[in-house]
Amino acid sequence: MSMKSGKKEGKNETDKTPKGISVKKNENFSEWYTEVVQKCELADLRNNLKGFVVFQPWSVLSMEKMYKITESALQKKGHKPYWFPTLIPEKNLKIESSHIKGFTPSVFWVTSHGNDEPIEEKLALRPTSETAFYQMFGIWIRSYKDLPFKAYQRANVFRYETEATRPFLRSREFYWIEAHCAHASEENAMKQVYEDMETTKEVLHDSFGLPFIFFERPAWDKFPGAHRTFAADVLNPDGRVIQQPSTHLLKQEFAKAFDVKFKDKDGKDKYVWITCYGPAISRIFASVIIVHGDDKGLRFPWAIAPLQVAIVPVVDDAKVLKKVEDIRKEIEKFASVEIDLSEKSAGEKFNYWEMKGVPIRIDIGLKDIGAKKLTVFRRDLDKKEVIPEKDLMKYLEKIKEESGKNLMKQADKLFEGRIKDVKSAGEMKKTIESGLIARCNFCSVEMDGAKCAEVIEKEIGATIRGTRLEKEKPTGKCAICSKPAKAVVYVARQY
Amino acid sequence: MSMKSGKKEGKNETDKTPKGISVKKNENFSEWYTEVVQKCELADLRNNLKGFVVFQPWSVLSMEKMYKITESALQKKGHKPYWFPTLIPEKNLKIESSHIKGFTPSVFWVTSHGNDEPIEEKLALRPTSETAFYQMFGIWIRSYKDLPFKAYQRANVFRYETEATRPFLRSREFYWIEAHCAHASEENAMKQVYEDMETTKEVLHDSFGLPFIFFERPAWDKFPGAHRTFAADVLNPDGRVIQQPSTHLLKQEFAKAFDVKFKDKDGKDKYVWITCYGPAISRIFASVIIVHGDDKGLRFPWAIAPLQVAIVPVVDDAKVLKKVEDIRKEIEKFASVEIDLSEKSAGEKFNYWEMKGVPIRIDIGLKDIGAKKLTVFRRDLDKKEVIPEKDLMKYLEKIKEESGKNLMKQADKLFEGRIKDVKSAGEMKKTIESGLIARCNFCSVEMDGAKCAEVIEKEIGATIRGTRLEKEKPTGKCAICSKPAKAVVYVARQY
Numbered sequence A, B: 001m002s003m004k005s006g007k008k009e010g011k012n013e014t015d016k017t018p019k020g021i022s023v024k025k026n027e028n029f030s031e032w033y034t035e036v037v038q039k040c041e042l043a044d045l046r047n048n049l050k051g052f053v054v055f056q057p058w059s060v061l062s063m064e065k066m067y068k069i070t071e072s073a074l075q076k077k078g079h080k081p082y083w084f085p086t087l088i089p090e091k092n093l094k095i096e097s098s099h100i101k102g103f104t105p106s107v108f109w110v111t112s113h114g115n116d117e118p119i120e121e122k123l124a125l126r127p128t129s130e131t132a133f134y135q136m137f138g139i140w141i142r143s144y145k146d147l148p149f150k151a152y153q154r155a156n157v158f159r160y161e162t163e164a165t166r167p168f169l170r171s172r173e174f175y176w177i178e179a180h181c182a183h184a185s186e187e188n189a190m191k192q193v194y195e196d197m198e199t200t201k202e203v204l205h206d207s208f209g210l211p212f213i214f215f216e217r218p219a220w221d222k223f224p225g226a227h228r229t230f231a232a233d234v235l236n237p238d239g240r241v242i243q244q245p246s247t248h249l250l251k252q253e254f255a256k257a258f259d260v261k262f263k264d265k266d267g268k269d270k271y272v273w274i275t276c277y278g279p280a281i282s283r284i285f286a287s288v289i290i291v292h293g294d295d296k297g298l299r300f301p302w303a304i305a306p307l308q309v310a311i312v313p314v315v316d317d318a319k320v321l322k323k324v325e326d327i328r329k330e331i332e333k334f335a336s337v338e339i340d341l342s343e344k345s346a347g348e349k350f351n352y353w354e355m356k357g358v359p360i361r362i363d364i365g366l367k368d369i370g371a372k373k374l375t376v377f378r379r380d381l382d383k384k385e386v387i388p389e390k391d392l393m394k395y396l397e398k399i400k401e402e403s404g405k406n407l408m409k410q411a412d413k414l415f416e417g418r419i420k421d422v423k424s425a426g427e428m429k430k431t432i433e434s435g436l437i438a439r440c441n442f443c444s445v446e447m448d449g450a451k452c453a454e455v456i457e458k459e460i461g462a463t464i465r466g467t468r469l470e471k472e473k474p475t476g477k478c479a480i481c482s483k484p485a486k487a488v489v490y491v492a493r494q495y
Helices: A004-013 A029-039 A057-076 A097-106 A130-140 A186-207 A253-257 A281-292 A318-332 A346-356 A366-371 A389-415 A425-433 A447-460 B004-013 B029-039 B057-076 B097-106 B130-140 B186-207 B253-257 B281-292 B318-332 B346-356 B366-371 B389-415 B425-433 B447-460
Strands: A087-089 A108-113 A117-125 A149-158 A173-183 A212-216 A226-235 A241-250 A261-263 A269-271 A273-277 A309-313 A337-339 A360-364 A373-378 A383-388 A419-421 A437-442 A463-468 A487-492 B087-089 B108-113 B117-125 B149-158 B173-183 B212-216 B226-235 B241-250 B261-263 B269-271 B273-277 B309-313 B337-339 B360-364 B373-378 B383-388 B419-421 B437-442 B463-468 B487-492
Touching: A029 A281, A057 A149, A057 A173, A057 A186, A057 A281, A097 A253, A108 B117, A117 B108, A130 A149, A130 A173, A130 A253, A130 A273, A173 A186, A173 A281, A186 A212, A186 A226, A186 A241, A186 A273, A186 A389, A226 A281, A241 A253, A241 A281, A253 A273, A281 A389, A309 A318, A309 A346, A318 A337, A318 A360, A318 A366, A318 A389, A346 A360, A360 A366, A360 A389, A366 A373, A373 A389, A383 A389, A425 A437, A425 A447, A425 A487, A447 A463, A447 A487, B029 B281, B057 B149, B057 B173, B057 B186, B057 B281, B097 B253, B130 B149, B130 B173, B130 B253, B130 B273, B173 B186, B173 B281, B186 B212, B186 B226, B186 B241, B186 B273, B186 B389, B226 B281, B241 B253, B241 B281, B253 B273, B281 B389, B309 B318, B309 B346, B318 B337, B318 B360, B318 B366, B318 B389, B346 B360, B360 B366, B360 B389, B366 B373, B373 B389, B383 B389, B425 B437, B425 B447, B425 B487, B447 B463, B447 B487
Parallel strands: A309 A337, A309 A360, A419 A437, B309 B337, B309 B360, B419 B437
Antiparallel strands: A087 A117, A108 A117, A108 B108, A149 A173, A173 A273, A212 A226, A212 A463, A226 A241, A241 A273, A261 A269, A360 A373, A373 A383, A437 A487, A463 A487, B087 B117, B108 B117, B149 B173, B173 B273, B212 B226, B212 B463, B226 B241, B241 B273, B261 B269, B360 B373, B373 B383, B437 B487, B463 B487
16 A cells, blocks of 8 residues: 555645745734744644644754753652553543543543454543542552652643644644642642642743743633642733643542542541642643744744754855864853754855744854854844854853843733723623733632623633632622622633 | 552552562572562552553653663764654554554554544554654655654554563553664665664663673564564573664665655655664663662662662761751752651661662761761672762762773673573573573574574574674584574573
8 A cells, every 4th residue: 555646745845945934923823823833843744643743853852851841840849750551441530520521522542452352441542640640649658658749740641632733732642741749638739739830930931931820710610520720821922821731639539539548647547639730841832932933933942942053154165164163062062053054045044043943043154263253143132243252152151041031021021911901791802802811800710600701702702711829809790790799800812 | 439449458568668679689580570670669560450550750760861861872863853643543554564464463453532432543552653754754755865864752652462561571551762764775774773783882781781782683583574673682690681672674665655755866766765773761671670680679870870879867866967968968969869868777778778779878977977987888889988078079970980880891791601602402402591692503594494493482492583793604504403504693582
C-alpha cells in the first residue's frame, strides 16, 4: 500500500524559505495564529490522524525548557516525580461517580490487542490520573508522618475532542504536569491551593512572562469530583481568556473511594484531603505564542527560547566566516547559538530569525570586524544596538536578565484598564464586544446562579470566570436577574 | 465502589524503614533484583493493572538525568527533537508488511471512545514509531539539501507482553528515545549506524558506566523491516546479557511505502536510506541497577544519581543541627543534597543511604565539629575518608570526576576473561553454564544458519548474539553442524 498522491500534495504546502507572516495580529488573530504555527514550524497537522498534531523541534525545544522550569519549581516545594501508566482500568475510573460522569464522553478506550483478541479488561487512555494516583496513595500513606504527600508526573493525556484541532490550544493528545497531594486537614489542603497559585505566578508570570488572574470557578464549572476549583485565566490581546493551570480541592469522596486513610497524632484513622494541580505545558505554550508574538512572528523570553542567539554573516567572505565561528565558540559556553549559513540573502535571514523569535541576532560584516564592533538585534525591543566586540559576554548577561522582563512588562500592560464594571446585561455585552473583561454583581456562584450564567452564555457568548480569591464584596443587585447579589464575578469570552 | 480489602493488604507489604537487602547478589540474583527494586522504592507493582508498573521518584529522578544526557548527546550530533502522537492508525502500520507482521501480536488497539462509540479508525498504541515518522518524512524531505534529516523523540511505547512483569526489564509500557534518520545513500546510512554506536559508547559506557559489546544480529533476529540490525549487549554479573540500544539500517521498502524521495544533485528523484536507533531509558536503568549494585543495594554514578550527597547528623544536638544546615547550604550550589532528619538511629541511616546508592554520605557529630573535620563515606569504594572541613568543595569536585569512573572500571572488569572460544555444542553448554560468553565458528548468519541457531536455543537455552563489527575471520567448521563456517559468532543467555 502506498500513499503517494496524498503525500505529494502535502509537499506543496510548505516552503523552506517562508515569506514571513502575512497577516496582522490585530486584524485577524485566528489567521495570524495559524500562520505562525505553520511558518515557524511549531506543529504540523498533516499527519493522517484526526485531532492529533506532530510537535516540531522549534516548539519541543522550548516546551522542554518549560517542563524543566515548572518541574524544578515543584521539586523545590517538595513534590516528587512519578511516572504512572498511561492506561487506567475502567474500574478505577468508575470509583468516583462524578469523575467518571465528567470524563467518560472524552475517553479513548483500549479494548483489544494483537489480532483483535480481547484484552483482560477495558482500559482508558488517561484523560487525567486522579484514579491512578489515589489508588497508590491508599497503599503508600499510613500515618500523619507521611503527610503532606506531594507527588507529580510529567505526562501526555488524551481527550476525544470533537471541535476543530487548534495546535497547542486543542488537540486530542496534550502534554502536561499533574501534581497530586494528600493532606491531613482541609486547612492544609487550602494552603496547598495557595502554594499552587504561587507556583503559577513564579512559573507562568515571572519565568514565561504571562499575565493572568486566578479565579475561583462557580459551582457549575468545577472539575468533576472537586469541592472547589481555582484556575488561572491568561488574557489574550483580543480580550478573550484562555484557562491555564487549575488547582482543585477535591471532595473527600475520592479519599473514601480509594481508602486513603492515615493514623493521626490522636491515634484516630482519618481520610486525607486531596488537591490536584495541572499546568498544561503544551497549552501554556499557546499563550507564549499569543501573548508575546507580534506582526513579525514569535518572540521568546530568553529562558525558554529554543535558540537564544542567531549569528548572520552578512557577506560570504573568509574573514567574516572565521569571525562568526570565533564568536559562536565564545557564546556557546553561555547560551545556545547557531550560525545561519543557508543560501538565503542577508535580508531574508534577518526576517527569518525575527519571525522565529530568537531573542538576540548578531549580524557580522567586514565593516564590523574592522571597527571591532558587533551589530546586535534584540527582539524584545525590536531594535539594533552596536556594541564593542570585547563587551559581548557582558552584554549577553544583561540581555539574559532584561529581555524576558521586557516581554513580561509589555504583556502586563495587556491587563491595564481591561476590567470594566457593568450593571446590566446590555452594558456587559458592549463591554465584552469591545475586548474587555466585565466585572459585576451577581446573584450567586452556587448552583442557584447557574440560570443567570446560562443567560450570559446564550445572549453574550461569554462565561462567568468566577470570583477573585481576595473576595470582593457585592453591594447591589445581580446584573442579570436583579436579585440581591451574593458575589462579584468576572465575565469574559474564552478559547 | 470501594477497594478497601485489597488496599490494606498491600499496605502491609511496605515498611518505611526497610531492613536492607537480605539476599546476596551472587547467590540469588533474581531475588536480589526484586528486593532492590522494592526496598529502594524504584517501582511499584501493586497498581491494579497487569503488566504495568508505577515508576517512583528514586528511579524517575535518575532516569530524567539519563534522558538529559542521552538527548544532549543526540542534539550535539544534529538530531532535532519531536513529539509524535502516541496513537498510530492501523493503516500506517500495515504499509510495510514485514513490520506489521513483526509487531501486530504485541499491539494494544484503541477501538472506541466515550460510551462505547466506535472510533473513526482502529488506532495502535505505538509499539515503535517508524510508520509515524516516515509518513512525515515523505512530506518534509524534498531535496538532497534536506539530508541527512535527523529526528528523534522521547516517548513511552507499548507492547502487550505475556511473560511475567520485571520492572525496568519487561513491562507493557516502557520509556525510550527513538531516533530516525534519512540519508542520501546506503553508505551515509551506514555511517549513521557507526555514529549511533559511538553515541552508545559515550552515553552507556562513559556516562552510565555500563560495558557492552556491539553485535550485528543474524538474519533471523533482525528488527521487523530492517536490512541490517546492530545491537549493544550489556553483560550481567551472572553471565547473561541484556540487549540495550539497537540501531537498524532499514530496507528501502519503508522509503518506498511512504514515498520518501529527494531530488539529488544530479536532478534525479531517489528514495532515501533510513536508519533508526532506540535507547530504552527505563531498560538501561535496569542495567544500572544490575551492573553497579552490590549486596548492600544500589550504587549510582554521580552524573545520574537521584541524590548526590546525603548528610547524617549522628547526634540530636543543636550545634550539630546547625552545622549540617550550614554544610547543606554550601553543597547545594554544587550538587543535590538532603539532610536525614528521620527518626531512625544513626546506624539505620547509614545503611539506608548505602542501600539507596547515594555516591557521598557525610556523617557529622560533635567530635567532627571540634576537629573541623568531616567524615565522608564514598559508595564507589565503600569506604570512609576524613577530610578537613575547609576542603569539602574541592573534595566533592574530585568525587564528581572520580566516582563514576571507579564504578565504570569495576564494571569493565566484568568482561575480562568472560569470552571463551568453543568448538562443539558440548563445550558451548559447559561454557555458558559457567557464566561465560561462548565464541565459535558458525555455518552462517544468513537464514541458512537458523537451524543451527535453533539447536543452540533448544539444547543450551542460549542465543546467537551475532558477529562483531570488526569482522572476525572463521577458520574452521561450524561448532554445531560441522559445515564450513562463514562467520565467528558469540553465544550467550539473555534476559
